């Protein structure tokens with residue numbers, strides 16, 4: 001770990017058989033490594049045990065005592081250690097996948113006072129509805145969502161060999177990552193200076 005770099009967790013939100021999500025996440029992770037401001041970890045929700053049935057208590061109140069399954073430890077530890085997130089999400093029925101909602105609901109403080117950027121894909125809307133819902137939900141956890149995002153409408157014609165066809169996209173990704181790095185540094189300093197008054 002390089003202490004001058006921000007810990008970035010890229011979350012693959014879809015777990016569907018034959019999903020496209022890992023292609024987008026791999027590309028985003030590569031953009032973030034090239035950017036230079038981040039240590040990058042990709043967390044694939046398909047590899048995590050995420051039951052739909054939650055414990056009785058709320059993760060907000062329980063803190064570290066929250067009883068999570070052993071197969072969720074890698075996700076919890078990645079969220080805990082992150083300075084910033086990129087959530088890679090498709091659009092399912094004008095929202096984001098249930099896998100992502102379940103992963104979010106098992107955690108709370110791990111998101112607090114940390115920045116989140118979105119990279120979405122889908123049909124004509126490019127995942128816009130999914131991102132709008134995620135912004136709403138993550139604000140409840142005191143996360144800070146980044147204005148700029150990347151959206152890939154009709155991704156099935158917009159990608160080839162693991163890369164977007166539009167040559168401008170890398171530039172948009174750099175802008176997003178510049179903003180994310182700025183927020184990651186600002187919020188990490190703020191968290192270190194004083195506990196967030198949640």
Ligand SMILES: Cc1cc2nc3c(=O)[nH]c(=O)nc-3n(C[C@H](O)[C@H](O)[C@H](O)COP(=O)(O)O)c2cc1C
Nearest residue numbers: 014016019020021090091092093094121122123124
């Ligand atoms: C249950 C389901 C609902 C979907 N609903 C939408 C939708 O509302 N809008 C859209 O643009 N695409 C929709 N799609 C198409 C997905 O965007 C497309 O299948 C995409 O590949 C899903 O991401 P994934 O491959 O990572 O699972 C839907 C797909 C599924 C499986």
